[in-house]
Amino acid sequence: MLPHAYHRYFLWIAIAATFCLLASQLTSVHRRQPKQNPASAAETAESLVETTALRPPPASEIPIPRQIWQIFFAPPGIKTLDKGGTYASDWISMAPGYGYTLMGDEDATAFVDSSFASSRPDITATFHSLRNPAQKSDLLRYLLLWHRGGIYSDMDTRPLVPVEEWLPPAKRREVGLVVALEWDVARDGYWDENTRDVQFCQWTIAAAPGHPVLGGMVNHTIAALHDVARQQGKALDEADFSDLQVLNSTGPMAWSDVVFDEIRRRDPLVEELNDLMDLRSPKYAGDLVVLPVESFRAESSDEWGLNGWRKNRRALVRHYYKGAWKAQG
Ligand SMILES: *[C@@H]1O[C@H](CO)[C@@H](O)[C@H](O)[C@H]1NC(C)=O
Numbered sequence: 001m002l003p004h005a006y007h008r009y010f011l012w013i014a015i016a017a018t019f020c021l022l023a024s025q026l027t028s029v030h031r032r033q034p035k036q037n038p039a040s041a042a043e044t045a046e047s048l049v050e051t052t053a054l055r056p057p058p059a060s061e062i063p064i065p066r067q068i069w070q071i072f073f074a075p076p077g078i079k080t081l082d083k084g085g086t087y088a089s090d091w092i093s094m095a096p097g098y099g100y101t102l103m104g105d106e107d108a109t110a111f112v113d114s115s116f117a118s119s120r121p122d123i124t125a126t127f128h129s130l131r132n133p134a135q136k137s138d139l140l141r142y143l144l145l146w147h148r149g150g151i152y153s154d155m156d157t158r159p160l161v162p163v164e165e166w167l168p169p170a171k172r173r174e175v176g177l178v179v180a181l182e183w184d185v186a187r188d189g190y191w192d193e194n195t196r197d198v199q200f201c202q203w204t205i206a207a208a209p210g211h212p213v214l215g216g217m218v219n220h221t222i223a224a225l226h227d228v229a230r231q232q233g234k235a236l237d238e239a240d241f242s243d244l245q246v247l248n249s250t251g252p253m254a255w256s257d258v259v260f261d262e263i264r265r266r267d268p269l270v271e272e273l274n275d276l277m278d279l280r281s282p283k284y285a286g287d288l289v290v291l292p293v294e295s296f297r298a299e300s301s302d303e304w305g306l307n308g309w310r311k312n313r314r315a316l317v318r319h320y321y322k323g324a325w326k327a328q329g
């Protein structure tokens, strides 16, 4: 029994070795070819150019820095985050060469105070007045992206492809803001009266530092928060926010208004939100790109490769809707 098994073992090694030898000779023949023939030398030069074009551009050439941000504000009674129960490691492995920062309560306070206390005390005061962790997390993501730039993504999101593949390298050199649709009524149907027919998600956003859309969003958010408090005749830290007011002050309704205003300013063909309906491929407006609804809202079938059509349309990030954003109490 045993000698026979060994015999087969050696036979396989011999076959494998022959195959390797053949393969290496074939590749060396292939490699030598361009030197013998000027036409294929030109081809090689061309394919070299192509490879260079596909290589991720150096940091100095891209507006959006290679940095991932995530935020975790501990719910009452929970002190620490079990990182094993998150997709943090997926973000790290899908973003080689990127910085990764998970911000908790204390880091957030330190970041906001050190970045804005002297230049924009309105920002610091507003941030510290927010009691709802969801609204704090909303405002913090805009502040991080505006001040530092990079990719922000919620803890309940999971990247499906390497983040450097979100855009072709040539676009990577130009794009300063990446947003995706959260809802597209032409493809998703009607949801509810609080969801715009076309809405942009803010669970995943990529931005260059200082991008005017983020600067505008910070201002819009601060004004909207104080408007709600003023209507109630209360200080911001005593105001009560309905779900709708959360969505419309710091959440996706507010984000959609600000992003859309900027697209309309840049693209004369876009007059109303519905002009962005039924988006099937990335839409560029200056340095801003809008990705179709499946890009950051992949379904499980995209993740498992079952849905060919959507997969071809590049599902990039899956969102698991675990966030407890709704007004507490
Ligand atoms: C935001 O508000 C500040 C202070 O009120 C102002 O100086 C700045 O120009 C505004 N930025 C944008 C993008 O609207």
Ligand SMILES: *[C@@H]1O[C@H](CO)[C@@H](O)[C@H](O)[C@H]1NC(C)=O
Residues within 6 Å of the ligand: 223, 224, 227, 244, 245, 248, 249
């Ligand atoms: C949403 O916020 C905007 C700007 O703050 C305000 O003008 C509008 O009335 C709000 N809409 C709702 C439904 O509260």
